[in-house]
Amino acid sequence: xxxxxxxxxxxxxxxxxxxxxxxxxxxxxxxxxxxxxxxxxxxxxxxxxxxxxxxxxxxxxxxxxxxxxxxxxxxxxxxxxxxxxxxxxxxxxxxxxxxxxxxxxxxxxxxxxxxxxxxxxxxxxxxxxxxxxxxxxxxxxxxxxxxxxxxxxxxxxxxxxxx
Amino acid sequence: xxxxxxxxxxxxxxxxxxxxxxxxxxxxxxxxxxxxxxxxxxxxxxxxxxxxxxxxxxxxxxxxxxxxxxxxxxxxxxxxxxxxxxxxxxxxxxxxxxxxxxxxxxxxxxxxxxxxxxxxxxxxxxxxxxxxxxxxxxxxxxxxxxxxxxxxxxxxxxxxxxxxxxxxxxxxxxxxxxxxxxxxxxxxxxxxxxxxxxxxxxxxxxxxxxxxxxxxxxxxxxxxxxxxxxxxxxxxxxxxxxxxxxxxxxxxxxxxxxxxxxxxxxxxxxxxxxxxxxxxxxxxxxxxxxxxxxxxxxxxxxxxxxxxxxxxxxxxxxxxxxxxxxxxxxxxxxxxxxxxxxxxxxxxxxxxxxxxxxxxxxxxxxxxxxxxxxxxxxxxxxxxxxxxxxxxxxxxxxxxxxxxxxxxxxxxxxxxxxxxxxxxxxxxxxxxxxxxxxxxxxxxxxxxxxxxxxxxxxxxxxxxxxxxxxxxxxxxxxxxxxxxxxxx
Numbered sequence: 202x203x204x205x206x207x208x209x210x211x212x213x214x215x216x217x218x219x220x221x222x223x224x225x226x227x228x229x230x231x232x233x234x235x236x237x238x239x240x241x242x243x244x245x246x247x248x249x250x251x252x253x254x255x256x257x258x259x260x261x262x263x264x265x266x267x268x269x270x271x272x273x274x275x276x277x278x279x280x281x282x283x284x285x286x287x288x289x290x291x292x293x294x295x296x297x298x299x300x301x302x303x304x305x306x307x308x309x310x311x312x313x314x315x316x317x318x319x320x321x322x323x324x325x326x327x328x329x330x331x332x333x334x335x336x337x338x339x340x341x342x343x344x345x346x347x348x349x350x351x352x353x354x355x356x357x358x359x360x361x362x363x364x
Numbered sequence: 365x366x367x368x369x370x371x372x373x374x375x376x377x378x379x380x381x382x383x384x385x386x387x388x389x390x391x392x393x394x395x396x397x398x399x400x401x402x403x404x405x406x407x408x409x410x411x412x413x414x415x416x417x418x419x420x421x422x423x424x425x426x427x428x429x430x431x432x433x434x435x436x437x438x439x440x441x442x443x444x445x446x447x448x449x450x451x452x453x454x455x456x457x458x459x460x461x462x463x464x465x466x467x468x469x470x471x472x473x474x475x476x477x478x479x480x481x482x483x484x485x486x487x488x489x490x491x492x493x494x495x496x497x498x499x500x501x502x503x504x505x506x507x508x509x510x511x512x513x514x515x516x517x518x519x520x521x522x523x524x525x526x527x528x529x530x531x532x533x534x535x536x537x538x539x540x541x542x543x544x545x546x547x548x549x550x551x552x553x554x555x556x557x558x559x560x561x562x563x564x565x566x567x568x569x570x571x572x573x574x575x576x577x578x579x580x581x582x583x584x585x586x587x588x589x590x591x592x593x594x595x596x597x598x599x600x601x602x603x604x605x606x607x608x609x610x611x612x613x614x615x616x617x618x619x620x621x622x623x624x625x626x627x628x629x630x631x632x633x634x635x636x637x638x639x640x641x642x643x644x645x646x647x648x649x650x651x652x653x654x655x656x657x658x659x660x661x662x663x664x665x666x667x668x669x670x671x672x673x674x675x676x677x678x679x680x681x682x683x684x685x686x687x688x689x690x691x692x693x694x695x696x697x698x699x700x701x702x703x704x705x706x707x708x709x710x711x712x713x714x715x716x717x718x719x720x721x722x723x724x725x726x727x728x729x730x731x732x733x734x735x736x737x738x739x740x741x742x743x744x745x746x747x748x749x750x751x752x753x754x755x756x757x758x759x760x761x762x763x764x765x766x767x768x769x770x771x772x773x774x775x776x777x778x779x780x781x782x783x784x785x786x787x788x789x790x791x792x793x794x795x796x797x798x799x800x801x802x803x804x805x806x807x808x809x810x811x812x813x814x815x816x817x818x819x820x821x822x823x824x825x826x827x828x829x830x831x832x833x834x835x836x837x838x839x840x841x842x843x844x845x846x847x848x849x850x851x852x
Contacts, residue, residue, distance in 0.1 A: 208837070209369035214800065215577075226380075226799035231373030238374070239381070281418035 221290060223280035224299040233311055240266065240319070256326030260333045263323045266316070267340035274312075275347045276361060292363050296347065297354060304350035316344040366755065366801060368770060369835055376770045376800050383772060387422030419795070423772075428454055430779035430791055436463045439471035440479030441811040445788055466783065467820055469806045470790035474647040474763050475734045476811030477678030477718045483726050484678070484717035488710045495709035507706035515712050516683075522653065522719050523645070523671070524663035525685035527692075531700050532707045534642060534672030537682030539565040540700035541670070542609075542638075544693075546571045549604040551591055553584065553635070555621075557614050560796075562640060566609070572597060578617075581625035584608065588633045606635040612644030612655040616797055616805065618758020618765050620644075623659045627666065636667045646676025647763050652722045652735050658761065677718040679711045738763055738810040741817060745808055748821050753834035757803070766792070766803040767824070769833055775802050777831045785823045 212230040219225035226232070240262060247258040279291040280298075290298050300306040320341035327333045346352065356362045424431075429448060436444040444463035450456065471478060491511065501507035512530060520528040531537045542565030546552060550571040554562055557578045566573045574591060577583040588606070595602050608630050610621050623639070630637045641654045649657030654671070656663050663669065668686045673679040684694065695701055722731040742763045749756045755768040769775055772793065779791045793802040808817075828834050 209371060209835075211367045212370050212373060214366050214368060214373070222795045222799075226377075229373065229377075229798070229800045231370060231377055235374050235377040235381070239378070277415055279413070279415050281415055 219301060221280070221298055221301070223290065224295065227299055227308055236315070240315075254326075256323065256328070257333070259319070259323035259326055260337060263316075263319045263337055263340055266319060267344060270316075271344065271347070278361070278363075293354070294361075302353070304353065309348065313345060313348045316341050366757065366768060368755065368768065368800075372770050372835065373800060376772070379772050380799060383423055387418060390422065391418070423794075426454055427776040427779075429457060430776050433783075433788070434459060438479045439468055439473055441468055441473070441476070441809055441813070441816055442466070443468045443471075443788070445783070464783070464786060466786045466788040467816055467823075468788055468809075469820060470788055471809070472643070472675040472807055473678070473809040473811065474643075474676045474738055474807070475652075475678075475718070475722070476809055477676070477714070477721075478809075479811065481678070481717075481721075483721055483728075483730075484714055487717045488714045491713035492710040497710065498708050499706045501705065502703055503701050503706045509706075509709055509712075511709050511712040511716065512706060515716050518716060518719050519671075519683050520685055522723065523669055523685040524653065524656070525669060525687070527688045527690075528683050528685040529691050529694055529698075529701060530707055530712070531682045531684075532704055533680070533700075534674050534682035535561040535564075536700050536704070537670055537672065537684060538562050538640065539568060540698055541684055541694065542566055542607075543569040544698045545569075545638075545668070545690075546605060546607055549596060549601075551603045551606045552609060553587055553591070553606065554609040555579065555611065555614075557617065558609060558611060559615065559640065559642070562609055562611075578614075579619060579622050581622055581629050584626060585629045585633075588629065588635060592633060606633070607638055608635050609638040609640065612639060612641040613648070613762050613764060615643050615764060616766060616792060616803070618762045618805075620648075620655060620659070620759045620762060623655055623661050623666075627661060631665070637665075638668045638670065639666045641669060641671040642682075643675055643764060645671040646718075646722060647738060648761055650735075652676070652731065673711070673715045676722075677715045679714040679718070681707045681711060681715070734810040738808065741810065741812055742808045744814075745806070745817055745821070748817075749824070750836075751839045752821075752825050752828065753836045753838035754824075754828060755833075755835050763808045764805065765808070766805045767828075767833065768835070769802045769804055769831075770800060772802060774831050774833060775804075778804055778827060778833070781827045781830060782823060785827065787820055787823045 214229050219228060243265070244255075244258050244262045247253075247261050248255065251258070251261075253261075274296045275294050278294050293302075296312075300308055320337050323337050324334060327337075429450065433448070434446040436446050442465055445466050447460045447462045447464060448457040449460055450458070473479075477484060495509055495511065499507040499509060503512070516528045516530055519530070520526060531540070538559070538561035542552070542562070546569050548570040550569070552566045552569065552571050552573045553576055554566055554573065555578055556575045574587055576587045588608075591603070591606070594600065608626070610623070610626055612621055612623075613619070614621070621639075627637060639655075644658075645654040646652045648655060651657065654669075655661070656666065656669075668684060668690065670682065670684050672682040674681070684691070686694075717726070720726045721728075722735070724731050739761055742765070743760055746756055746758065746760065746765050749765065749767065757766045757768065758764055769778055769791070775791045775793050779789060782789050789804050789806060791802070791804045797803060806820075812820075
């Protein structure tokens with residue numbers, strides 16, 4: 202059979218067993234790649250818009266990534282459709298919900314490694330100069346500590362505890 | 365198990381990310397705008413917290429003209445769809461007085477009983493005149509008519525069980541029965557893609573709920589072994605009882621359940637089985653008796669068989685068929701039987717007549733014809749769609765066929781363009797389906813003629829090209845092949 206044009210690369214998506222619709226989308230193929238590509242294109246965007254050095258652009262991406270992922274993974278609690286699942290997750294942040302609360306799964310390990318890699322790239326390309334170094338370190342410290350298994354359902358000083 | 369191109373997975377995730385980002389942005393600005401607005405509800409708690417209805421406000425409402433379209437005629441193979449307009453970008457919709465005559469590919473009209481039928485409709489009208497539109501009472505007070513008793517016996521006979529009980533609503537049948545069968549200390553193992561009514565009933569029962577991978581008897585066995593060995597959570601006492609809940613045809617996948625293997629596993633571990641045949645009763649099987657007949661399973665092996673009258677019988681309501689003891693127990697404990705108004709008598713008569721037609725007891729062979737027609741129609745439509753290169757789910761003989769769309773923007777594109785070309789399809793998105801796997805679900809009916817199906821295939825093929833959902837290479841049409849051979 203002649204190949205008319207390139208055949209696309211197919212992946213199989215088996216329906217995952219996760220009942221929590223807020224997190225089961227993370228089990229599908231392509232999620233990790235999309236995440237990495239988003240970070241890369243954000244870096245390109247920052248570079249092209251501001252014309253700063255690559256290291257400064259990675260710092261900007263790292264800090265924006267810190268703000269966004271902290272807000273959506275570790276601050277916002279519950280699901281966007283609490284009426285459907287009767288609010289059983291309304292006290293859990295997204296990070297505490299994924300993989301059904303199991304710790305140290307592949308997804309969690311991947312999501313913990315990404316801020317560290319971003320930190321290493323940003324610090325290397327800025328030659329470990331202040332003040333970028335300090336800001337990057339704060340970002341990676343907060344993010345990695347928030348993702349540790351010991352911090353599951355912990356609310357320090359009652360910050361972000363339930364209403 | 366669906367196969368999709370990798371780039372489609374990436375673009376779908378990116379699209380949802382973009383929609384999510386814009387929704388959050390608009391919410392952020394809305395917070396500022398609302399801060400300055402005077403509020404006279406000080407002291408009251410908000411009805412909805414910000415994140416809870418995010419999906420409805422920022423994603424669903426953008427395309428809400430694709431859902432909930434009102435119709436102005438009986439849901440036959442062609443019907444009138446009311447046109448709606450919006451003046452504020454789909455936040456609210458107003459009905460106009462115009463209707464469009466469209467081909468109906470969305471109604472659960474598997475055997476064509478949804479429109480006026482020469483045997484069923486006169487009898488339904490007669491029962492309306494005799495018994496009036498409502499019994500105005502609950503079953504245990506004054507709401508049991510001769511028709512209800514007749515239908516319960518008929519359903520039991522049709523399905524192959526000793527006894528049956530009726531309910532006025534299909535959803536309620538599941539959500540009110542499961543709490544009566546099992547409670548705290550029991551275990552419910554349900555398929556991961558079960559319908560919301562089953563999930564609701566399972567949650568409401570208070571039993572522990574575990575989920576097994578869709579249609580996988582091997583994983584079911586694994587879950588059963590793990591749970592039986594572990595016992596109840598914390599106390600590790602043995603489970604009071606275990607019920608495994610599966611569906612006959614899964615309405616979002618069009619797949620048949622692997623019933624013989626699942627029943628074998630359940631028998632091995634002495635678990636009860638509950639089969640929800642909402643979409644399969646009356647639509648599959650040699651004589652319309654559902655998946656048990658189609659897959660060669662003895663109805664006595666399934667403990668509880670549930671079904672609805674909305675799909676193949678053109679009525680409303682649901683039933684449970686089981687042993688006489690279980691039905692007797694349900695009649696004394698189920699709140700949907702004790703406190704809910706009984707089924708409307710014309711609806712009961714409609715089901716009685718429909719079952720009689722299917723069984724051939726009305727004196728004609730229209731039932732057998734309808735069953736043969738829906739089988740032919742489904743197989744023809746599915747094979748043609750697959751040949752065109754669409755990703756179509758579901759097994760052969762199943763009248764439900766979802767066409768995968770994936771990207772969120774293709775949902776309104778497909779839906780609106782098909783409506784413009786006078787074909788009405790139902791599109792389903794998150795949260796009824798997994799996030800990545802949005803689809804357009806086609807329900808084939810025995811009342812669709814070959815010309816209707818060819819028209820539908822034409823329109824879907826053109827719209828599919830426009831929208832870009834032909835993810836697989838299309839097979840070349842037969843004529844080109846013949847020409848090729850001739851040249852050689």
